[in-house]
Amino acid sequence: MSLKKGVPTADMGRDERHYSTELAVIGSGLAGFAASVFALSRGITCAQVGNTGAVAYTTGYFDLLGYCQDQWLDDPWRGLELLRESEPHHPLSRIDRKEIRAAFDQFTVALTEMGVGYTAPADRNHFALTPAGTVKPTLSVPETMLSGIEARKVNARTLVIDILGLQGFSAKEFVANMRSSWPQLSAAKLSFPDMESGGQVFPEVMARALEVSSNRERFAERIKAVLGDAQLVGMPAIMGVHHPDRVHAELQRLVGVPLFEIPTMPPAVPGIRLREMFEQAFPAKGLTLVPQQKVKRLELEAGRVMLYLRDSFGEMVIESKTAILATGRFLSGGLKAERVGVREALMGIPVIQPGSRADWYRQDYFDPLGHPVNRSGVEVDSRFRPLGPDGEPVSDRLFAAGILLAHQDWVRQRCGAGVAIASAYKAVEAAARLLQEQ
């Protein structure tokens, strides 16, 4: 059975389904989603496959580069120059600054158009709030979080609230840790409407509840009751999943002062927002999205890439002219750490890694140099094609993007989104060139 858009699906025999496309994106993390955004904007037909990955755990902040040569970076663009000097093999060192900026611009504009507002990347990093009451350098933030960052700069009189039963976010802790740089902070605890039992409450559940106007009104009343003379209110990220900017604006109107979100510990709303937004928006734009499944097998054939997978309905085959591998690292399953070494999970592409397992980690967990295993990944050429054992591209049609790439320690360098978005941009550009050449 062939299952394509507009073709009847009533024949429920469990025949293999077959899709044809120009680009197959393997992975549904930030790099995979960014690749699909860039491909769609170029008019490339696209299919994307991948199950819940690390994107579900994001704060919502998009870091370009926050740390380099032992310093926190106020100017990530200057940081890229430092990086190029010290780490020429780093994926971000291999991409032109203008292209990185274009990629970030295009991606954040696309997200905003799809329904989750993001700030435009500027010349300087934001020092964004973390749930622990610290700050971190990042380039672009959800619109719902911006006013908190601004408020801290001017020491605005701000109330931070947490919610009865919510684990992993404490207003008191936030205030205690932040007070030295933000003296006019205070904390309060509220209960959420219809969730007053004291049992565990989840940000996702509250966020969905706040999409209902009557729940917003009741919650706003509770905020107003503890507002005092605060000029702003910060709260855990619970302002809706699907229309956060609308929920944000409506809550602000009801409370009467600016509100802002602070990311929470996983499972947190900002990642769920992104994931569900893509799942809604992409099929509407004509992309074939296979969510919650992993590609089981990939075969390179003459002139095409074949992807094999299976869902509860049965077998599925995606035939594509090109493919981008954006399968992430260990958490998402792109790399497997095994007794004898690190392996690329889908195709066994060679992985740049420490010489032996004994070299994976340094003695001190907090060693400022980081751990060598965290720079493992696949090597790519200038067209972002992964390299095989002979140092040549595995295929003209196969590209790689995201933190699967070697020579970067995205957690330590605060460059996860930067690597994901910029390398996806380059990989799609290279795939587009190949498609055009044919």
Next chain:
Amino acid sequence: MRSVLANTGSIIDFKAKADELLPDGASYDSCLNCGLCSSGCPASGLEGMDPRRFIRMAMLGMNEELSSTPWVWTCTQCKRCMYICPMSIDVSLLVGLARGAWPEDKKPSGIVRSCQAQLLDSGTSAMGLRSEDFIEIIEETVDEVRQEDERFKDIQAPVDKQGAYFFVNQNSREPAAEPEEMAPLWKIFQYVGADWTYASTGWAAENFCMFTGDDAAWERMVRQRVDAVNDLGCKVWVNTECGHSFYTIWKGVERFGLEANFEMGSLVSYYAQWIREGKLPVNSDWNTQGLKFTLQDPCQLVRKSIGDPVADDLRFVARKLVGEENFIDMQPCRSANYCCGGGGGFLQAGMKEQRHAYGKRKFDQIMTTEAGYVLTPCHNCHSQIEDIGGHFGGDYHVVHYWTLICLSLGILGENERKYLGPDLAEVGL
């Protein structure tokens, strides 16, 4: 919220069983304890339990507690936890196991009675409707339709028609409680010229035996129906708009290794096909008031069985029926949709307070859409969404697709409108 239910039966080694039952590529050892499962589960917090806690307790060997927690009757086994888990861990498998280990007399009696009723008669009706009564009700209802509408003076509802293309399983609710609700589907079949039949055995579209955790009884139900379809030599088996009954056969045939000489289809996918082929020329011209509609994706049909292809069909048909601009999706939806809380036997389990608490999330989803109507191609969804609407004060109506299709075609009878609101009571009469 605590139930009075308590298990005093056998104790399961959940960790050992979990390792046995794991699907390919899943690993309990890989559980990050991240809580996405619990965050996304409407049963979290009921009976002091949630999916993450259940898995952690299993890994810690807390078998006695897990074997006795009544939470397993509030989990609807909708598999949303597995769907969103980065490690594909399926809590519902363990829940099914736990349910099965409860002594029969301690299980929620409503579910057990429904299964027992199914085992009593070859018709397999959970409402205890015997086959001869089913056939008599059909005959009477057909007569009424013929008399009421000249256009359907020759309408047929065949039983045991050898070699018919479609074998139709009928949910017992209609023949037992509201037979006039069967007529819209018959009219649709006549309209498109479908070659179809009911059967005198294995005709019912429900399977509560799966929900009791009794695999042998589940298999018996599926086998009876598969035999009935094979015996009549039908090409395609469909249910009336239904969720769990579809899944029990869809999954059951594979799980119990049965030989099914037919295809399994979703009725809604056939609606979509007939619309595309021009056989069912529905449109939204009747919706002059711009009434807004949303849609419940039944977990059993979408997430657990066919997936997004049928979710696409549900939307295609809905948009044709109500108008593109009048259709509003719930969020999340499709395979990521929340269970309404009517599945898994929850409606029959007698745990009303818990079921309402579970349904609050669905209620909020519906309220967010501000739709006045909810389309539910599933009987349990239909009942639960009506019930939570009444409980939480929702001003919406809950309808089947067949009602709107006939409304759009101008063939919906006066007595086939019980689920429509006053705004549509007279439309197209």
